[in-house]
Structure formats: structure tokens, C-alpha cells
Amino acid sequence: MKSLILSQIDQIKVVDLATPEIAAGKSVIKVLACGLCGTDRHIYKGEYPSAKPVILGHEFGGVIETPAPGSKFSKGDLVSVDPNIVCGTCEDCKAGRTAFCPSLTALGVNINGGFAEYAQVPDSQIYKVSNDLNPLHLAFIEPTACCIRGMDIADLKGGEKVAVLGGGVMGQIVVQLAKLAGASHITMITRQKARRELSEALGATDSVDPLEKNYPDKISKYDVVFECAGAIESFNAAQVIARRGGSIVVLGLTPEKSFVDFNPFQLVIKELRIQGSFLNPLTQRRAANLIDSKKLKLDPLISRVLTLDEVPEILNKPPADGDIKYIVKP
């Protein structure tokens, strides 16, 4: 089968590999869609650790090709995959902190993932969806699950004002989730005009260019600020635009070893709450249900559909302006 293999940092190519076979508790899926994520770029550049060689791709789904012996899944089921595999028996797992499992491994990072025609996946990671779902939407279930984790942490209440910093796929999904959760006002803050316009089409009330001169001091204050840009400036701005008693939820991945200052006096006087949100612990089912319900607008987020052969070139250059999500159809 055709597979996209990362053999070492900066070395990626499409090769022909043996099709994976079923094993105890592991079914084989024919991959119908696999999203290209910022993490794939980080791995490719050596900025995020991974196994090598490995088939990348952790935002994927497809149809069951061969169910594992005794599997509850059947050939032809449309399914999504939670790439993050935890041990379930360590102290962190047993305390419900599964994202911090020391044995955490991930399909498409440490073990072979979805940038291939077929993938072997443990049944514990498989979530069935309706067969009439657009298969391209399967690629959005994992990032949506990460956003739902952020929503859980934000504890957003109906009628609250929300700011979303960053107009990438996470930001555009968070806008929609905030709207579903009853936010009365949602402001998208991002540099690219196309992304601001898109967010307003998806449910943002208005949008702000962070380069405008009144930003961030003069813009209004928000109950909940989602940091989805993964940028230091954005993290700093979040502390300014959160109102007294407000929350900042950090969903964006800033580079390791980059630092910001926070002011502990302001933290007390404003009673701010700064919270991180990492991965998708126990939220994949809800994300699959939500996408299955067709309440999220996902087609406008799909910028390009790629073949496996097109991926190496794409990984070598930054995403084009206005582009949100590339999906690979192996």
C-alpha cells in the first residue's frame, strides 16, 4: 500500500509498504481522510518528538476493512480514530488525567498513523459514526475533540462574551462551539482578513485585526478568551482583554522554551484564571457525535484535498494565506 514515511527529520517520502493485518483487539481501517496538522509540520522539522521511521497523520478516519477477531465493529462501518493511546492503569490514568499518562503513545507520532491507504488501529481508539457522514469530515473529529476539552475547561456560560485569538482550524471550530454553548458575543482576533471573514460567516459576531492601533488596550473586555494562535504576543494580549474575573484558556501550542511575563498583582486584582487545555482526553466520542449531528460548518474549513504524493511538497512550505485545513485522501 502507498504510505507516507518519515524516515528522519526533514526526510519524508511516499513508499510502498505491506498492508497492515489485523491482530488481537486491532482492526484494519481503510483511510478515507487524514488531516494535515501543525504538529505534523513540527514533527517533520524535528520540533516535536516522534518515532522514525513512522507513518505520520493523527487526524483520521475511514471504513473498517477487516475487523479484529471478536470486534464490535463490522466491515464497512464508517469510523473515526482517537490517535492518543493511554495505558489506563498508571496513577495518572486512574485519576482521570489520561493526557499525562507516561506511556502515552499516538498513532501518527510514535506508531504508524493515517497517511497511508490502510491503518491498523486498536478497537479502543475507534468511534463509529453514521454511514452517511461526509468522509472528509472524519478528519475534523480529533481537532474538534481537542476544542471540546478546551470548552470543558472554559466552563462557558450562556450570555457570556468570548474572544478567540487565532483563525486557524482550532479557532474556527471554537467560534462554532462557543456559539452552540450560548455565547452572546464572539469576537475573532486574527491577522488574515480572509480568516476574519470566514469566522464571521461561521458565527463570530465581529472580528479584530490585532495589528490595528487600538489593540489590545482599547478593545472591549471578555469573559472567556481562547488562545488558539500559539503566539507569545497573543498570550500577552489575552491577559489584557480578559475582563476582571475572566478566564483565559490556552489551546494554542506555542514553541517550547519561549516565555511570557505575567503580573501576579494583576492576577489577584482582576481574579484572572489562566488555564491550559491539552489533547482530547475522553472527548472523542462527543466530538464524533457533534460532527455526526452536522451542527458544525466544516466544508468552508477545507482549503485543499491532497493525494499522498502531494504532501512532501506541502510540508516544505508554510500554508498559503487564508488556507485553513488540508485533508489528505489516501
Next chain:
Amino acid sequence: MKAAVITAPGEIAIEEVADPTPGDNDVVVQVAAVGICGTDLHIFEGEFAPKLPIVPGHEMSGTVVAVGKSVTEVKIGDAVAIDPSLHCGECFYCRRARGNLCENWNALGVTYPGAAAQFLLSPKKNIHKLPKNVDLKSAALIEPLSCAVRGFDQLPRNPGSHYLIYGSGTMGLMMAELAKVNGAASVSIVDLNQDKLKTAKVLGFTNLAKSADEFDQPRGFDVVIDCTGVTEAIKDGLKHVMPGGTFLQFGVANKDAKVEIEPFWVYNKEITIVGSMAVLHSFDRAVELFASGVLNADVMISDRYSLENYADALTAFKSGKGRKTIVLPNG
């Protein structure tokens, strides 16, 4: 009546002032005890400048001696503690039940006359009746305890958590006692001052050290609370938060203090960093907790002064040697 009056930055005098008379919804309290806190010192030193002159003192207890026409909630002779917060009740934050963030914030002992006097005038809504067993001369501890309770309200409610507290002074020890009654699996306290750690030992705490690195908690702590406001302590405390854990900023830092954090770590370890400001719907619970004996007042109160010696009490407090300094305006 006699009152301690801050007349100008650095100047305090015991003066004869008019006895307060209650309006329809007011209560006059004969002050039994008034605690001294950093805020009093800031006002005295002119760093936090409300309109002067002002009678300081916002940690207070006493006995009701007069009530206004519309007061039915308490009567003359009742033992009471007084919540000093004067929230406007009308601004954006008050109407969201976040009065501690009030846009028109006032407080007894800060912007209105406080309890460093023989008598105190208070709106009836600020008065909390005390159960019979409470020692009135220690009950000035209830106000700082209500701030600590607000701090706990900002934390997750997870019994069986490991707590790490920076600062073994009055507030650190109150936090430690609250951690115990909130079902802590363990309470560890850090202080650079050996004498302060000894007090914690008297109260029964055993995980005590000059550096948090000395504690055997390889995963870190579920909850880390800074009660010092000192930048170095805050930096060190952040390092000891367990993945998924919470850091509470309780100590008041300098206005321009800066602490470096790594957003990747906040994200990757799902850290919560949260502040706690003064008192919010926590005074009545502080009364209950105090009456239940959560604080050992004999240990928590280290110094007692008469009203005449209020200036000495401020000086003693500033030295930072003891724990809570109390003034007894009526002896």
C-alpha cells in the same frame, strides 16, 4: 470616643472624635478587637492612598451597642463580626455576584472609618452574628479567614489532594488549616524563616522546609498556594504544580512584579493559574469555620496592643516577626 487616625502618610494619632450614631439601617458596634493587616500598613505609609484622614482597621469584632430604626436582624448586646466590604451593588461586577471586583469599591477601615476606635459604624448588611462560644477578642481573625475561604473557592474541590503553601505567616497558616478541613492528603509549607516554620509545627504540620525541593512529591502538588507575593516564591511555586494542577496567587505582589511563564507548559501540562481577591460571599462561612475551631487563636495571634499603642502595633506588624497583631480598643 477615642480613635487612631491616620492624618497624613506616616502620621498617626490617637484623637478624640464624635461617637457614631446609627442611620436607619446602621449598627454601632463597641469594638472588642481589630487586627492589623498589610493594607493598614500600606495606607499608613501612603502607598495605598484613600482620602486622609482615615480611621484604619477592617478586621474586626465587637458587641452591638446601638441599632437604627430599620434594624431587626441584630439587637443590642449581640456579639458580631463585621465584613468590611462596601460593594455598590449596582455596577457590572456586583450585578454578576462578583462584588469583590466592584467598580465603585469601598470598605470600612479603608475609605470609611474603621475599627481602630472604641466604636464602629457599620451598615446592617455587613454584620454577622457570632455563636455564643466564640471568643470576641480573637474574632478579628474571621475577616482574614474569609479572604482565605475566598481563595479556596477559587480552587477545585478535590479531597485527597496534595497542597503546597508558600509562607508560614498568618495567611499561609490559615490556608494550611483550610486545606486540612478540605480533605487534603497532605499539606506542605515552605518558608525561609525557621521560626515561622516552628509555628506551623506547633499547629501540627510536619511537612515543613526552607525549599519545596526537600519534599518527596516527584509528580508535583495538585494545589500550590502563594501567600507571600514574593516573585522568587511565585516562580518556585509554579515549578511544583502537578500536571493538571492549580496555582493560586493569594499573596499580594508589588504592582509591577513580573513572573516568567512558558505558555507551552501551561498548555502541555494543563496548568491553571488563578488569582483570589479579598472577600466574596465567604464571610458567613468564615464565621462557621472559626466557631468550629478551625483556627487556634492562641497561636495565630502573637501580639496584643491597647488602642493608645496602635502606632507600636503597626511597627511590630511591619517587623514581620510575629503572626496576627491585634489591638483591643476597649481593653
